[in-house]
Amino acid sequence: MSTTTDNTTDTLTDHRIDMAAMAAVFAAVGEHLDVFTDLPAPVLVTSYHPAVTGACPVTFQLTSGHHPAVLAAQLLAWADTLNWVSCEAWRHEDEDAHTMHLYVRGGLTDGTPVQVFASTQYAPSLGLDLGQRDRVDLAQLYAWAAARTEVTP
Known part of the structure; x- marks a missing residue:
């Protein structure tokens, strides 16, 4: 841990990262991708230590x-x-109000929490206000996937 000249803790270096825990996360991701080889390929994989961000x-x-x-x-x-x-689903609140992010969250077989997302055109049937997030039933995803046409209620 480093300190500044006024003896306050430097928040950027205050977290001690358990590298073994991070290696275990990477191993779990690698195993998952080895087992499920037909998954749509991600364009970006990001990993954070939960002690630092509290996030997935x-x-x-x-x-x-x-x-x-x-x-x-x-x-x-x-x-x-x-x-x-x-x-x-999360609807953008700025000039991209016509788009939304869809997220799926869950856990790998070892319990590692993950989220998978991408943006797409906004589906008015969700009724989301600008900047609003809301739960989407998996049944709705199945209906959209089956439709392969306009996303409507």
């Missing part, structure tokens, strides 16, 4: 811009490989 240790970002039906099918492929799955 691993985030998989899929390619954005797909039609909601395509993204729903991709997220469902991931959801089928996770434990205790939930889904959420």
Whole structure:
């Protein structure tokens, strides 16, 4: 831990990272991707130590811009490989108000929490205000994936 000249703790270096714990997270991700080789490939994988951020240790970002039906099918492929799955939508609040992020959250077989997301066109049937987040039933994702057409209620 480092300190500043006024003897206050430097918050950037105050966290002691358990490298063995991080290695275990990486191993769990690697094992998951080895077992489920047909998952839609992420364009970005981000990992944070939960003691630092309090967030999911691993985030998989899929390619954005797909039609909601395509993204729903991709997220469902991931959801089928996770434990205790939930889904959420978040509508952008700025000039991208016509888009939303869809998230699937769950756990790998060893319990490592993960989230998988991408952005897509906003589905008015969700009724989200600008900047609003809300839970989405997996049944809704299945309906969108099956439709492969306009996303409507």
